[in-house]
Each structure stands twice: as C-alpha cells, then as structure tokens.
Amino acid sequence: MKTFLRPLVLAALLTGCAAQHPDSRVELTLAALNDLHGYLEASAFEERKAGGVDALAATLQAWRTDDPDMLLVGAGDMIGASPAMSAMFADEPTIAALNLLGMRATSVGNHEFDAGRVELLRQAKGGCTSPRAEKACQFQPSWDGAKFSYLAANVIDTRTGETLLPAYRIEEVKGVKVAFIGTVLKDAPELIAAASITGLQFIDEAQAVNRLLPELRAQGATVFVVLIHQGGTSKAKYDQQYCDDLGGDIADVVKRLDPSIRLVVSGHSHTGYLCRVDGKLVTQAEKFGHMLSRISLVVDRKTGKVVDASARNIVVEPGKYASVPEVDALVASVRARSSAVLNRPVAKIAVPSISRTLMPDADESPLGQVVADALLAASGKWGAQIAFTNTGGIRTSLDAGAGNVVSVAQTQAVLPFGNELVVMDMTGGQIATLLEQQWDGNEPDKRGLLQVSEGFTYTWDTGKPKGQRIVRDSIRLHGLPIEAGASYRVAVFNFLAEGNDGFVTFRQGSNRAATGVRDVDALRNYLVRMEQDKKLAGAQDAVPRIIRIK
Numbered sequence: 001m002k003t004f005l006r007p008l009v010l011a012a013l014l015t016g017c018a019a020q021h022p023d024s025r026v027e028l029t030l031a032a033l034n035d036l037h038g039y040l041e042a043s044a045f046e047e048r049k050a051g052g053v054d055a056l057a058a059t060l061q062a063w064r065t066d067d068p069d070m071l072l073v074g075a076g077d078m079i080g081a082s083p084a085m086s087a088m089f090a091d092e093p094t095i096a097a098l099n100l101l102g103m104r105a106t107s108v109g110n111h112e113f114d115a116g117r118v119e120l121l122r123q124a125k126g127g128c129t130s131p132r133a134e135k136a137c138q139f140q141p142s143w144d145g146a147k148f149s150y151l152a153a154n155v156i157d158t159r160t161g162e163t164l165l166p167a168y169r170i171e172e173v174k175g176v177k178v179a180f181i182g183t184v185l186k187d188a189p190e191l192i193a194a195a196s197i198t199g200l201q202f203i204d205e206a207q208a209v210n211r212l213l214p215e216l217r218a219q220g221a222t223v224f225v226v227l228i229h230q231g232g233t234s235k236a237k238y239d240q241q242y243c244d245d246l247g248g249d250i251a252d253v254v255k256r257l258d259p260s261i262r263l264v265v266s267g268h269s270h271t272g273y274l275c276r277v278d279g280k281l282v283t284q285a286e287k288f289g290h291m292l293s294r295i296s297l298v299v300d301r302k303t304g305k306v307v308d309a310s311a312r313n314i315v316v317e318p319g320k321y322a323s324v325p326e327v328d329a330l331v332a333s334v335r336a337r338s339s340a341v342l343n344r345p346v347a348k349i350a351v352p353s354i355s356r357t358l359m360p361d362a363d364e365s366p367l368g369q370v371v372a373d374a375l376l377a378a379s380g381k382w383g384a385q386i387a388f389t390n391t392g393g394i395r396t397s398l399d400a401g402a403g404n405v406v407s408v409a410q411t412q413a414v415l416p417f418g419n420e421l422v423v424m425d426m427t428g429g430q431i432a433t434l435l436e437q438q439w440d441g442n443e444p445d446k447r448g449l450l451q452v453s454e455g456f457t458y459t460w461d462t463g464k465p466k467g468q469r470i471v472r473d474s475i476r477l478h479g480l481p482i483e484a485g486a487s488y489r490v491a492v493f494n495f496l497a498e499g500n501d502g503f504v505t506f507r508q509g510s511n512r513a514a515t516g517v518r519d520v521d522a523l524r525n526y527l528v529r530m531e532q533d534k535k536l537a538g539a540q541d542a543v544p545r546i547i548r549i550k
Helices: 053-066 092-101 117-125 204-212 213-218 250-257 325-342 365-376 408-414 428-439 505-506 519-533
Strands: 025-033 042-044 048-050 070-075 102-107 149-151 155-157 168-173 175-186 200-202 223-229 263-266 272-275 280-284 293-299 306-315 345-348 385-391 405-407 420-427 458-463 487-495 510-518 547-550
Touching: 025 048, 025 053, 025 223, 025 263, 025 510, 048 092, 048 175, 048 487, 053 325, 070 223, 092 458, 092 510, 102 168, 117 420, 149 168, 149 175, 168 405, 175 204, 223 293, 250 263, 250 280, 263 293, 263 345, 272 306, 280 306, 325 408, 345 408, 345 519, 365 385, 365 487, 365 519, 405 408, 405 547, 408 547, 420 428, 420 505, 428 487, 428 505, 510 519
Parallel strands: 025 070, 070 102, 102 149, 175 223, 223 263, 263 280, 385 487, 458 547
Antiparallel strands: 025 293, 042 048, 155 200, 168 175, 272 280, 293 306, 345 405, 420 487, 420 510
8 A cells, every 4th residue: 555645726725834034044843643442433532523544634634735744743652442343353354454554664553563563563564373363364365564673672572572563664855864763651561451561661751761862862863752652631631732731641751852852742641731840842632533733843853852842733624625535445445345344233221321420429431330230231141249340441432323222333442452351259358458549559530430330339438548548337239238257259350350450459350350341342242132131231220339438
C-alpha cells in the first residue's frame, strides 16, 4: 500500500499554521494522534460523531496542501481494546490504515502488548506466525507489517539488555533533523497480563529519554520530540491554548526531561489538552481519532534549536474534506468482510442500553453488575461463589439495536480483550485484604472499584484511612458474614488473577482452575440464558451491592 501525499486544491489553511518567518527560521508541522484503539469508524464525541480513519485521511490530505512535509506521529494505543471489526482481524486493518495515513512513528502503548510481545512484533514487522492464528492474516492472505516505526525507549528485553523495539526515529525535514523518541508509561506492567510481557523491563520514562540525547546529537539531530504513552488531566477545554494546570503522572515526567526537549506528545488518559509545563508544550488529542493535534515548531536554522512551539486540537469531522479513495476502500472492505459475523444477533435485553456509568452516589454501574453476574454464571461448574471484574475491562456500555436485540459486535465492544476466566480459592481474610487494595496506588476515581456479583455485599467508609476503609463485619455472601479463615471460590479474569491493576492478593489464590472460557463468551451466554428464562438483562433497576458511608 502506498502512502497518500497528493495535494488538493482546497481552502484548508488554518490561521497561524503557515506563518512566514525570517530566512533564518523554518517552520516544521506535525499532526499527532493518540489512543486510536482500532476505531476505524467515526464514534460519539460530545453531541456528534467524530473521527474514523476515512475522515482522518481526508483531514490530513487537506492539511498537507498547506505543508506537504507535515509528519503524522502517535503516542501509543493505536491498536488494542479495539472494536470488533478491527479486533477480529488482529488489528491488521487499523495498522494498514495508519500506513495509508502516512504515520511515521508512534510510541508503543500498554494496549499494544495485549496479545503479547510475539504478536506485537509480528504486527509491527509482518508475517503470519501468530499466537492468534484464528485472526492473523485472515483479512489478507499475507501481512507485511507497519510501514511506520513503533518506538519503545524504556522497554528493555532482559535477555539482551537492548530495547525490544527501536528507541527513536530521526527524520530530516526542511533541512532539520528531528528525533522522535517513544516511551510507554513505566507502570505499564500493572495494566498488562504478566504472561504477555515476560522477560521485559519497563524503566523510568524521563531517564530513558534523557540518556539518548548525546547519541541523537552525534547523529546530527537538533530537535527532540517525545512521544509518550502517559497522560494527565486539565480543567481546560480540549482546544484551549494553553493550560498551566496539567496534573497526573505526565507532569512529573515532563519536569524531569532535558530542557532541550520543547515538545511532548502524550496519550493514555484519553483527554484533550494543550498545556505548558516548564517551558515545554504538552499535547494530547483525546481518543478514538476524534481529534488531531496540529503542531508547529519554529526552528532557528543557524542553531537548529526550537524557538517557538504551538499547537491546536482540531476535531476530525466526517465529510468536511474530500475523501481519500484508498482509505475509503479499505474501510468498506473491512466493513463488508466483518458484517456477516458481527451483525449476528445474540439476545434481547430489556433496555436500549445497559450503562457502564456509575449509578448516582454508588461505586457500581448497571453493566458492571451484569458482567460480574455473567462471570459467576459461567464459572458455576468450577464451584465459583463470587465473581469480581475491574471497571477498566469493561470498555463501553452495552448498546442494543432494533427491538433491544444485542449483536455480536455490541458484546465484543464491551469486552474486547479476550480475557479468560480463572477460578481460585481465597480465604475470607484474603478477600478483605483484596477489598482494601482498591485504594492502594491509583485512586478509584482513576481505575474504579471492583464490580461484584449478585449475593456479595459490603460497606466501606470514606472517612477512614487507607487500609481501614472496609467495615469488616459487613462483608457478606447471600446475607451470611464472610469468615476470615473459611475458603471461598472466586472467579476473575486472568488479567486480575495475575495480580494486575494493583490487586496483588489475587496471586495468593490457590487451587486454580483455568476454565478456558472467554469473557465475551461468558457475557453472551448469560444474555441468552436470561432471555430464555424470561428475565431479560436490564429488566430491573440495579441496586448497589457496595454501600458507601460518607
């Protein structure tokens, strides 16, 4: 596939992006994307639809009329946790689309590791030998890989001591050598199944970047851009120039970067912002291709240094610009190939949508309860009594189609990871410790409390310190107190069973049974059974199982 670069005669110039500068200066322009997550089609943004790789392609083609040398770069999670039409083909269609868009480089994100290092390397470099043989090379008979660079300066293969993927890519633009350095958040192992990253070490992001600068300067690079899959938050609107309140983990990383780095393109937190931190411009373009960051770097030709950095976050509007036939054809092909499978009906639910949004003044969502109940039902033959699921594993609300009938695609969108259910023994004491861990590390406003299955209840006190928030005698199973020394069968995703997301007590579970049941199959089977029993999912208002004392 060839990268489109042909210009269109369009009045697509944006104020300030084609500014004239003295002869001693040159303007470099970038378009930045993060957290696409395989969203080939437009999706909901505010009160409208935005994104879609066809609209991204059209927008970039129009912008390149202004500057044919514009580079497209990314900040990770281009794939993984993807809608079914991309996921069912091992995300190869999304990478193919990025090839057509002219992506040059992106940092690796935590979700690029969802299917393991072997699969990531295959997706990046090409080939059909895959741990997911049922998905790999099913869209096309062969796979040539990404035409862009996946970068990971802080992901070390412990066997070789080298980075798993290239640490950087140098591009010469308008006579200036620009080094793009990519990293993923150092805490990525907390978000990835341990089996997927065996033998890998994730080191500090800022240290990984700073130590490369002498090597990059020796190769003639004078402009340094960090592409980092790490993020933060700001109270400023996504297109406000410029916030000074950037918070979260990214702020600390940026403050420790070498002063010669003037631009940081970030991701991970799915937030749109344009901020300044210690003289550095920090951008993020929300998620799912809803927007692009259009960035300008003014460089002094004599010194090679950046003298000004500015950016705008621009919503990608479907239909605004003339289309790119190659990309339109790719999307149409994926849609046609996947529709027969994805449109197949699964079951009827009671409402048009079962929401993943937390209930008012509660720590649970209606869908969180449904998914936990589905895991419990699927694990019954292994003796499961309690099921837990993490909120991050539930990616979107369960939306139904006509007649409130849910399709294969709609269930896949809810649980896209392909986690398998694990059943284990845990003591009542271990369960109590586990519940306290909900406030260790990341606060629950970031990761949410565990969603629990029917019959399991407890109370927690917001006024108590960490480690003492659970009211111990409130932990009950079908109304009976959980006994500290008694054993209970617990069902969870394999991701949690490995102690990820900070829930390390799951590692202490004994008598483990690997059920082989996938998360989405458990959900589908549960919805079907509920319909057969004439108790449609969502028929009753969700009642909190977790009681919060304020």
